[in-house]
Amino acid sequence: MKxxxxxRGTSLDSEIDERFGRARYFIIYDxxxxxxxxxxxxxxxxxxxxAGVQAAEKIAKxxxxxxxxxxxxxxxxxxxSAAGIKVYNTDADTVKEAIDLYLAGKLSQANDAxxxxxx
Amino acid sequence: xxLAVASGxxxxxKTTIAVxxxxxxxxxxxxxxxxxxxxxxxxxxxxxxxxxxxxxxxVPEVDESLCDGCGQCSQFCQYHAIITPNAKPVLFPxxxxxxxxxxxxxxxxxxxxxxxxxxxxxxxxDDHIRLxxxxxxxxxxxxxxxxxxxxxxxxxxxxxxxxAPPGTSxxxxxAVRGCDFxxxxxEPTPFGLHDLRLAVDMVSEIRIPFGVVINRYDIGDDRVQxxxxxxxxxxxxxxxxxxxxxxxxxxxxxxxxxxxxxxxTFERLMASVVxxxxxxxxxxxxx
Numbered sequence: 001m002k003x004x005x006x007x008r009g010t011s012l013d014s015e016i017d018e019r020f021g022r023a024r025y026f027i028i029y030d031x032x033x034x035x036x037x038x039x040x041x042x043x044x045x046x047x048x049x050x051a052g053v054q055a056a057e058k059i060a061k062x063x064x065x066x067x068x069x070x071x072x073x074x075x076x077x078x079x080x081s082a083a084g085i086k087v088y089n090t091d092a093d094t095v096k097e098a099i100d101l102y103l104a105g106k107l108s109q110a111n112d113a114x115x116x117x118x119x
Numbered sequence: 120x121x122l123a124v125a126s127g128x129x130x131x132x133k134t135t136i137a138v139x140x141x142x143x144x145x146x147x148x149x150x151x152x153x154x155x156x157x158x159x160x161x162x163x164x165x166x167x168x169x170x171x172x173x174x175x176x177x178v179p180e181v182d183e184s185l186c187d188g189c190g191q192c193s194q195f196c197q198y199h200a201i202i203t204p205n206a207k208p209v210l211f212p213x214x215x216x217x218x219x220x221x222x223x224x225x226x227x228x229x230x231x232x233x234x235x236x237x238x239x240x241x242x243x244x245d246d247h248i249r250l251x252x253x254x255x256x257x258x259x260x261x262x263x264x265x266x267x268x269x270x271x272x273x274x275x276x277x278x279x280x281x282x283a284p285p286g287t288s289x290x291x292x293x294a295v296r297g298c299d300f301x302x303x304x305x306e307p308t309p310f311g312l313h314d315l316r317l318a319v320d321m322v323s324e325i326r327i328p329f330g331v332v333i334n335r336y337d338i339g340d341d342r343v344q345x346x347x348x349x350x351x352x353x354x355x356x357x358x359x360x361x362x363x364x365x366x367x368x369x370x371x372x373x374x375x376x377x378x379x380x381x382x383x384t385f386e387r388l389m390a391s392v393v394x395x396x397x398x399x400x401x402x403x404x405x406x
Contacts, residue, residue: 049260050214053199060204075211083204 001031003102004064004085005095010038012096018070021051027095028062031103052076052117056083068098068107077113089114121279122392123298125322127314129285131304132334132358136388137282138163139374141248143385148248149277153294154284155238155253155265162371166243166250174253174268175234176217176261181208185229192221192230217264238265242272262290270297287314287321295322300392301329302355307339312346319352328399330391335360355391356384 006023008015017023026039039062044051052072056079059067066086080087088107092098101107124137134152138160141150152158179192179201190203200215201208212235222230238255253269255262262284270293273279283294295301301322305315315331322329331347336357347354358364358381367377374381 050199050211053202053211053214057193057199057202057204075213078211079202079204079209082202082207082209 001065002063003029003031003066003068003099004059004062005029005067005098006069007038007095012036012094012099014095016068016070016090016092016095016098018091020067020069020072020076021053021055022047023055023069026055026059026062026064028059028064029095029099050075053079056080056085060085066102068102071115071119072110072113073115073117073119074113075117077110120300120396121273121281121298123281123283123295123301123327124304125283125291125295125301125318126285126304127287127316127318128305128311131285131306131311132332133285133304134160134163134282135334135364135368135374136302136304136332137280139381139385140389141280142373142375143382143389144278145247147277149272149274149279150248150250151269151272151279151281152250152252153266153269153281153290155255155262155269155290156284158252158254158282160282161243161250161252163368163373164243164245164248164250166245168241168243171239171241173236174238174240174265175236176215176264177219177232178212178215178217178235179210179221179230180233181210182229182231183207185227186225187227187229189226191224191226195220195224213260216261237261240265240268240272263293266290266293270294287317292321292325295327296325298327300396301327302332302388302392303329304332304334305343306335307333307341307343309339309342311339312343315343315346319350328396330355330395332388333357353391353395355395356388358384 005027006017007025007027008017022045023041027036029036044054052075056076060083068088072087087110089110090098124133126133141148152160188206192201193203198214198216200211201221237259241252243250251272253265284290303318305311330353332355338360364374
């Protein structure tokens with residue numbers, strides 16, 4: 001299964017980007033193969049509106065079934081739910097830490113957005 | 120003549136200039152408050168409400184029984200107001216620009232348009248001034264359709280003064296487009312100069328004749344004046360930093376009502392606008 005993690009850099013050791021729609025990168029991690037890939041999100045980063053919705057579309061297209069991020073706003077959460085993507089909020093420092101917490105079952109699935117849009 | 124009063128920076132005195140010009144003129148004048156996020160021209164007038172009207176924009180509605188989930192609507196929508204991540208479209212009306220494209224490209228006819236309210240237009244009068252004011256609803260972020268609705272009230276042959284929103288983005292472009300002249304109000308501070316440059320670029324791009332009013336000209340420094348001189352931008356009039364103007368403003372009284380000695384300032388402003396327009400007209404004819 002693929003999981004998307006919002007990241008400030010392109011490696012597993014990069015810091016988590018606590019924003020979802022305007023995250024700098026998405027790290028797509030495959031839990032079966034343990035392979036990871038960094039996807040640039042620069043286009044959304046500069047989008048005045050709808051960044052969360054576009055980001056949700058983007059990670060859905062990349063095949064992610066779960067998302068680990070700092071915070072997620074209401075429009076993004078609706079789009080992610082419609083795409084069947086589960087959301088996990090975390091305050092972990094790095095992408096790797098977040099993935100380890102997720103795999104250890106220490107992250108709980110979010111039932112709703114945890115911040116307003118454009119927080 | 121349609122005269123827009125704009126600025127890059129907010130709080131430079133657009134509304135003060137627009138309202139006082141409207142008051143200075145004696146023939147019937149239409150004053151259009153296009154600063155629809157915070158219209159405030161009415162504060163300086165004694166208006167009698169004539170009527171008000173709701174303004175809506177079209178947004179899509181999907182009949183799921185007809186939708187086969189093909190996603191063509193979502194591929195078309197560049198604002199991501201309709202997405203199809205999984206079998207059925209999901210709508211985000213607040214992102215919709217109302218272009219109607221999704222309904223046009225839908226092969227099964229599952230999409231039709233409904234109306235979403237974005238604000239109101241209020242028309243009122245004060246003596247020779249007809250005020251047309253747009254007011255965006257709270258929580259709505261889409262000003263241009265409402266500004267277009269305000270401008271739809273333009274009357275041929277009536278002098279129109281249009282109070283534009285601050286900035287240089289879509290709402291301002293929507294407001295000033297089609298105007299005959301733009302008065303850019305600025306102040307002689309680094310912020311004023313920075314945003315004036317942006318505003319000058321914007322107006323030049325749309326190719327509308329313009330000039331600058333320097334408000335509170337005796338504060339700050341002389342870089343705005345230098346900028347105007349080096350770019351051959353006409354300075355239409357300069358207004359001093361007069362505490363009495365601020366006091367009148369705070370009480371909702373127009374400058375020329377509270378301080379008649381400023382009447383000649385607005386007379387000069389109007390004359391400068393006409394001068395610049397005539398000059399531009401001539402140079403156009405020479406080309």
